[in-house]
């Protein structure tokens with residue numbers, strides 16, 4: 001990946017700079033790996049998203065996962081629609097119907113939704129799993145009625161100093177022969193694209209997310225983290241054992257400080273139509 005920027009920097013929260021010139025391609029996501037990681041997460045991004053949507057009524061979430069965000073939004077607003085392509089994940093969310101969550105099968109790149117059907121569209125930790133993040137963002141803008149006073153597109157991705165992403169880039173990318181991850185690139189690109197689609201009033205806010213390892217002692221934490229991260233990032237990969245081994249030294253160094261967690265901090269991007277006074 002070429003690390004030179006041709007686009008105007010959006011904000012330090014969309015870094016680190018320089019930005020790559022192109023998208024590295026989609027990350028894989030394993031069912032078990034994701035569930036294991038989610039169970040260890042202390043997330044403050046969800047409350048931030050829910051507060052941001054307080055004035056909205058018709059909200060669509062893209063990439064529902066286990067329904068953690070959809071459930072929280074529905075609890076606040078009474079209802080939410082979530083779009084999820086993975087059949088097992090969509091099925092697991094169906095019982096959330098009693099809490100006001102409507103689950104639709106579909107892909108971010110081709111949402112099964114009409115133009116302007118919603119007053120807000122939200123996607124948390126989604127773009128790096130899509131084949132075409134530009135299309136996903138364009139589709140989100142299409143489904144939002146920009147004339148609504150609370151119209152907004154909300155994205156959550158990793159912060160510039162996200163420890164998990166740095167660890168992946170340092171340890172796994174080269175070992176697996178994959179390009180480095182860069183979450184700020186996705187936010188920067190999305191912001192420019194959303195502005196082109198009329199959502200030019202963009203703000204970025206940081207949210208704390210931690211992956212917690214309560215295991216007793218630094219060595220047990222390091223081993224649990226190596227197991228969880230290798231399975232999460234590269235399930236079934238032929239180099240899985242090598243990856244686990246490669247993760248151990250930096251994880252031992254990390255947990256030697258006495259911490260019980262790895263930072264997975266988020267940045268929330270909110271794009272609204274620019275209103276003239």
Ligand SMILES: C[S@@+](CC[C@H](N)C(=O)[O-])C[C@H]1O[C@@H](n2cnc3c(N)ncnc32)[C@H](O)[C@@H]1O
Nearest residue numbers: 063064065068085086089107108124125129130
């Ligand atoms: C890491 S999970 C995040 C789940 C949820 N948004 C959250 O923050 O808890 C990403 C979700 O996006 C879904 N996904 C992946 N690619 C997608 C695409 N192209 N369109 C829609 N959803 C997608 C995955 O199946 C998965 O459920």
